[in-house]
Amino acid sequence: MKSAPDRRTPRWRAWLLLTPMIAWLVLFVVAPTAILLVYSFCERDEVGRVVFTFSLENYRRVFDPIYLRIFARSVGYAGLTTVICILAGYPVAYCIGRAREEWRHRLLLLLMVPCWTSFLIRTYAWITILKEEGLLNGLIRLVAPTATGFDLMYTPTAVVIGLVYAYLPFMILPIYGSVEKLDGALIEAAHDLGAGPLRVFSSVIIPLTLPGIAAGTLLVFVPAVGMFAITDLMGGARVPLIGNVIQNQFLVARDWPFGAALGAVFMGLFALTYWILLRLGAREEDPA
Amino acid sequence: MPAAPTFPARRRWPSGIRIVDGAVSTWTAVVLAFLYAPIVVLVAYSFNQSRLNIVWQGFTFEWYRQVLQNSPLLRAAQNSLVIAVVSTLLSVLLGTVGAWLLHRYRFAGARTLQTLVAVPMVMPEILMGISLLILFATVGMGLGFTAVIIGHVTFSFPFVLVAVQARLRGLDPAMEEAALDLGATPLQAFWLVIVPCLRPAIVAGALMAFTLSWDELIVTFFTTSAASATLPIRVFGMAKVGLNPMLNALSAIFILATIAFVFFSDYLRKLSR
Numbered sequence: 001m002k003s004a005p006d007r008r009t010p011r012w013r014a015w016l017l018l019t020p021m022i023a024w025l026v027l028f029v030v031a032p033t034a035i036l037l038v039y040s041f042c043e044r045d046e047v048g049r050v051v052f053t054f055s056l057e058n059y060r061r062v063f064d065p066i067y068l069r070i071f072a073r074s075v076g077y078a079g080l081t082t083v084i085c086i087l088a089g090y091p092v093a094y095c096i097g098r099a100r101e102e103w104r105h106r107l108l109l110l111l112m113v114p115c116w117t118s119f120l121i122r123t124y125a126w127i128t129i130l131k132e133e134g135l136l137n138g139l140i141r142l143v144a145p146t147a148t149g150f151d152l153m154y155t156p157t158a159v160v161i162g163l164v165y166a167y168l169p170f171m172i173l174p175i176y177g178s179v180e181k182l183d184g185a186l187i188e189a190a191h192d193l194g195a196g197p198l199r200v201f202s203s204v205i206i207p208l209t210l211p212g213i214a215a216g217t218l219l220v221f222v223p224a225v226g227m228f229a230i231t232d233l234m235g236g237a238r239v240p241l242i243g244n245v246i247q248n249q250f251l252v253a254r255d256w257p258f259g260a261a262l263g264a265v266f267m268g269l270f271a272l273t274y275w276i277l278l279r280l281g282a283r284e285e286d287p288a
Numbered sequence: 289m290p291a292a293p294t295f296p297a298r299r300r301w302p303s304g305i306r307i308v309d310g311a312v313s314t315w316t317a318v319v320l321a322f323l324y325a326p327i328v329v330l331v332a333y334s335f336n337q338s339r340l341n342i343v344w345q346g347f348t349f350e351w352y353r354q355v356l357q358n359s360p361l362l363r364a365a366q367n368s369l370v371i372a373v374v375s376t377l378l379s380v381l382l383g384t385v386g387a388w389l390l391h392r393y394r395f396a397g398a399r400t401l402q403t404l405v406a407v408p409m410v411m412p413e414i415l416m417g418i419s420l421l422i423l424f425a426t427v428g429m430g431l432g433f434t435a436v437i438i439g440h441v442t443f444s445f446p447f448v449l450v451a452v453q454a455r456l457r458g459l460d461p462a463m464e465e466a467a468l469d470l471g472a473t474p475l476q477a478f479w480l481v482i483v484p485c486l487r488p489a490i491v492a493g494a495l496m497a498f499t500l501s502w503d504e505l506i507v508t509f510f511t512t513s514a515a516s517a518t519l520p521i522r523v524f525g526m527a528k529v530g531l532n533p534m535l536n537a538l539s540a541i542f543i544l545a546t547i548a549f550v551f552f553s554d555y556l557r558k559l560s561r
Contacts, residue, residue, distance in 0.1 A: 028439075127530075
């Protein structure tokens, strides 16, 4: 008897269908990253053209205190944004996740609208509020006509407000996903075993929802580090972050090799964060 | 007939929990208000006659009229639409076929491929932007529509692929086997049996791809030419200059479209259940 052909091994026709996707990923994900790395070791001539040599000069410049401080500041802002998003978003995610079915659905829809609205529009909304002649100062002058008002626009506070406002929904949704999967029996068991609300929260609920927090951090921290649009709009040129510097090297200063080196270091930072968060999320998912 | 099982009366939660519950609900309301208040203000002031935002000087549609007569903005909206539609179609094609092949076949390198697919989903947009810019410069390809669409497909198709893969995992493998045993070619089995089952996931993935492309700023920023500037590029340029009631009006139109979109996708989701 002839055995049936193995249906699981691709033959030439399946390989032919796979080719476009493999080619796409190689051409537009692998190759650009490789070329970026090559560029980061190159130099540029006086008119901004790239000279293909091997030099560590760009990396020496990246590790100059000026740029290290910018990196540190970017990580600091993104970190602060992430912490605020977790603290503000966790109770919301918890509330939605534990709500009754019909309410849960309504609250989720309510959360979807800001989530799907372009971050540019949402950032612009804050500009209209925080600008010197904006709504906040208008309201203050309405109450106290002699008050000087705040000049919040183009300050670090404005940048963090903009970042939190843009990324908060992306923290709430993954945490909600974890909270929804939470087994109520485990919480009751902890109560029955004599744990107080605080203890239940810190030793049962938090560890069980850690994958959600890790996923949310990935969606908030990583993009926030490299974000230049919100920081441009809310911070002006006064608070340069790593995204602004990279953007500037490519489009204004036209020092592509240096921009590539900054990008390569940022990529390393991103890979490290991703790896840590992935391990954190995975360990809590199957505690084997 | 067995009696319906009786459940013990719901255990009384410690009173502390109820206080916490109240606080959590209140906080949720506060956060939702924080998320909505700026949007509401933005929309309200799009009807204000004053060019500056503080003082309410009366109701007007003037800014909407100006938006609809502003040819660079209309051109940008058209560009955005073309780019979003083309990149959605390509993403759906690439993502659906890719998900099916990764699900259906076992081969060396499948895991690597799966990891590689996830990279554009999580990679910071600015890195994708600059690396694509360098690639296009290296191969001597000019920036513009093609470059922007390539960028958009690269970060959109993995979302389609993941959505379709999730659906495939829940699919009975016997369906395809039955089709094959009844004499269908693998291609016919895919097209006539599998694709109809995947429709909800494909629709969800397509909606995702469309929104991602429509809203994208960063990758577009590095790959666009002046002629292919999308709506987000123009809005970014305008917002950098300062307050402009036309932006309020444009934003209001966008927000209305977003609300309609959210309800539409919710409706589609209900239909497909």
